[in-house]
Amino acid sequence: MGEVLGKFFIPVDEIPYDVPGFIQVLFLGACYGYILFNASNLISEGSELLLLVPSLAGLVGSVVLPVLGAVPDGAIVLFSGLGPDAQEQLSVGVGALAGSTIMLLTIPWFLSIVGGRVNVLESGELTYKKPKDADPDWKKLDPPNNWSLTQTGVKCNKSIAVNGKIMLLTAITYLVIQIPAFAVIHDTIEQKRSFERWFAFSGMLIAIVCFVLYLVYQFWQAKGEHNQVLEDEIIELRRKALKDGMLTLRGAMFELFRMLEPHDYSPRFSETHGLRGSPSVQQGTVSSTDSVGADGKTRPLLQAFPPKMRHQMKEVLRPFFNELDLDKTGSLDHDEIRIMFRNLNEAPTEREIHDFIKKADMDNSGVIEFEEFVNAMIHYVKKSPEQFSMAVDGMRTSVGSEAAGIGAVEEQDEEEGEDEEEESIPDDLAHLSPEQQQLRIKIRAAYMMLVGTALVLLFSDPMVDVFSSVGERTGVPAFYISFVLAPLASNASELIASYNYSLKKTRKTITIAFAALEGAACMNNTFCLAIFLALVFFRSLVWSFSAETLAILLVELCMGFIAMKRVHLLKDGLFVLALYPLSIMFVWVMENAFGFD
The missing domain is CATH 1.20.1420.30 (NCX, central ion-binding region)
Known part of the structure; x- marks a missing residue:
């Protein structure tokens, strides 16, 4: 040699x-x-x-x-x-x-x-x-x-x-x-x-x-x-890859979620009892994510997911969330959510952003708490854009009492979005x-x-x-x-x-x-x-x-x-x-x- x-x-x-x-x-x-x-x-x-x-x-x-x-x-x-x-x-x-x-x-x-x-x-x-x-x-x-x-x-x-x-x-x-x-x-x-x-x-x-x-x-x-x-x-390493623009959030988490969820976790929504009808919840394999609003009604915030899936997403997103939560209230407003997508190298359409906000902010409070954000983001990663929009529309139909307020929120978000900086992610990720x-x-x-x-x-x-x-x-x-x-x-x-x-x-x-x-x-x-x-x-x-x-x-x-x-x-x-x-x-x-x- x-x-x-x-x-x-x-x-x-x-x-x-x-x-x-x-x-x-x-x-x-x-x-x-x-x-x-x-x-x-x-x-x-x-x-x-x-x-x-x-x-x-x-x-x-x-x-x-x-x-x-x-x-x-x-x-x-x-x-x-x-x-x-x-x-x-x-x-x-x-x-x-x-x-x-x-x-x-x-x-x-x-x-x-x-x-x-x-x-x-x-x-x-x-x-x-x-x-x-x-x-x-x-x-x-x-x-x-x-x-x-x-x-x-x-x-x-x-x-x-x-x-x-x-x-x-x-x-x-x-x-x-x-x-x-x-x-x-x-x-x-x-x-x-x-x-x-x-x-x-x-x-x-x-x-x-x-x-x-x-x-x-x-x-x-x-x-x-x-x-x-x-x-x-x-x-x-996932956090670093996201910060360095090496992957989008979907690119980092999609395959992992597919491995963690070999079966279909499709909950059966109920306006007052949320995920009660889901077999997974009855067996205790997933956690219910219902929320009680100011009017005392229980609302289904999102689909139920395996605990490990939620844990993985929470750990990845926590520093990004805390970075934008400058007032340390544990919540982000709608404008900050738009910035969050950009920080995660995601470039959703305006329709997807509205759907995401509607899915997470079910009580129309104007802010999204960390747990709400994590759950909605899991749904966003797991679904294609078309599936995501359909899921939101389906949830809104099942919770019809919220419909009147959603239109106003959507119009307000669209007006606020006009002045938003155009979403920008690394060129090599844009179409992958x-x-x-x-x-x-x-x-x-x-x-x-x-x-x-x-x-x-x-x-x-x-x-x-x-x-x-x-x-x-x-x-x-x-x-x-x-x-x-x-x-x-x-x-x-x-x-x-x-x-x-x-x-x-x-x-x-x-x-x-x-x-x-x-x-x-x-x-x-x-x-x-x-x-x-x-x-x-x-x-x-x-x-x-x-x-x-x-x-x-x-x-x-x-x-x-x-x-x-x-x-x-x-x-x-x-x-x-x-x-x-x-x-x-x-x-x-x-x-x-x-x-x-």
């Missing part, structure tokens, strides 16, 4: 060993690192796009996303052991493995606490929810620059503790090769190679089994609807059906993942050569070079993503951030370690990385205990951050003071 790639890349061993040559090597490393950074972003963003495809989301979130996230580190480990001087260059691979694992568990964990921190009250509760009697300028973090080590922090869900235990279980695989390595630590190279080879093979098999079991567990959680973290992540939007997402995701993976495979080998060359020219062991620099190229996307999630300052988003970091560590303990041990076995290499292995295990042990905590104060974050430089110092001391490896 190296000989083939050598025809396309500058051989670093032919660059002069002087200052200009060293600068040229650094420049090459910067170029390769930039390409690998963007390649890992392509893989990450492409696989995340597939989470927007409901039929694939479970498989992608539980299997594809973790595997592709580990590809950059796995590629560096693989290519470090394929060259003619594999034993020497393998230190680059272990540096990438150790650096990636330790960096992801420390620096982004600390940054997530910094970005997501809120005030901690004397009662121990965190200020995630605004009190009813709070001032209008109330903030979750007050003052905004509050850096109290004990009075600011984050709170995560209990799933982080479960993930921490799984991480510790997968870390045991290191001991399969490390314990035998301790037994022959003073033997010759040949004795070590002969003794360790079959332990490496056993460790490889165990790592592969752990890798498969981990993916099966993740898939079982997703398929069995146990993985709340994955569901929250998908909801966040929900199915076509989903197809476009699949094609774009496949393209991004293919290109990203190809770039990683193409540039990982020359990047390994650069790390080795920098080590030779500076006298610094290649392990330390790779430990610090490799994660910047292969894992920066995870660092940025976790920090961005934390900035939303909610328990859900901080849980998503922590869970992604723990998942990356589990993949390194299984997928990447399996590649490493395969190289040791098939190429008859020596496992001479005791100090590095102990550093990984100690950091993961510390983080396993940290993960058991629900509340992470800022002082906990500082402790986590300190583990990164301490781990490097630990390796140096073990190698230089105690003669390891």
Whole structure:
């Protein structure tokens, strides 16, 4: 592989060993690192796009996303052991493995606490929810620059503790090769190679089994609807896709609703009893959405829908609704509803907007509350424009007492609509059906993942050569070079993503951030370690990385205990951050003071 790639890349061993040559090597490393950074972003963003495809989301979130996230580190480990001087260059691979694992568990964990921190009250509760009697300028973090080590922090869900235990279980695989390595630590190279080879093979098999079991567990959680973290992540991605103009609301939700509603939930309307005649309501599988008006009459606001369908729509729409609800009354007027459609990349006709408002605002109050808005929007997404209008007309017929007031409301809305800004959505969405939007997402995701993976495979080998060359020219062991620099190229996307999630300052988003970091560590303990041990076995290499292995295990042990905590104060974050430089110092001391490896 190296000989083939050598025809396309500058051989670093032919660059002069002087200052200009060293600068040229650094420049090459910067170029390769930039390409690998963007390649890992392509893989990450492409696989995340597939989470927007409901039929694939479970498989992608539980299997594809973790595997592709580990590809950059796995590629560096693989290519470090394929060259003619594999034993020497393998230190680059272990540096990438150790650096990636330790960096992801420390620096982004600390940054997530910094970005997501809120005030901690004397009662121990965190200020995630605004009190009813709070001032209008109330903030979750007050003052905004509050850096109290004990009075600011984050709170995560209990799933982080479960993930921490799984991480510790997968870390045991290191001991399969490390314990035998301790037994022959003073033997010759040949004795070590002969003794360790079959332990490496056993460790490889165990790592592969752990890798498969981990993916099966993740898939079982997703398929069995146990993985709340994955569901929250998908909801966040849908919100982002809507804000970025990547999808319309129908494009984001139509296929999901079709999956959630395999049967026809057609309620039987009654003017006074709403959904009483619906079999689904009688069985308790859906919730009634009747409303009692000022005159005391019960009105059927909308069709009944499965609870999960309503939950999904509420979670997606809530930030858009709150953004327009400037007076915090929990309702929007008709003009704000028009703006809402534009914010959701929908361009309904004036007739559809009138039908929507009539469906939601059954009491003609002039405002639409959040629950009313969600229910009417579900109906809007599920129905074609013609079906939607027919449904509204049918409801108005069954609630004939409202007919007189509707005409006045419609005329008023039409007059107000004359001065409205023309609806504007991205050109590439204007004429696409929900199915076509989903197809476009699949094609774009496949393209991004293919290109990203190809770039990683193409540039990982020359990047390994650069790390080795920098080590030779500076006298610094290649392990330390790779430990610090490799994660910047292969894992920066995870660092940025976790920090961005934390900035939303909610328990859900901080849980998503922590869970992604723990998942990356589990993949390194299984997928990447399996590649490493395969190289040791098939190429008859020596496992001479005791100090590095102990550093990984100690950091993961510390983080396993940290993960058991629900509340992470800022002082906990500082402790986590300190583990990164301490781990490097630990390796140096073990190698230089105690003669390891």
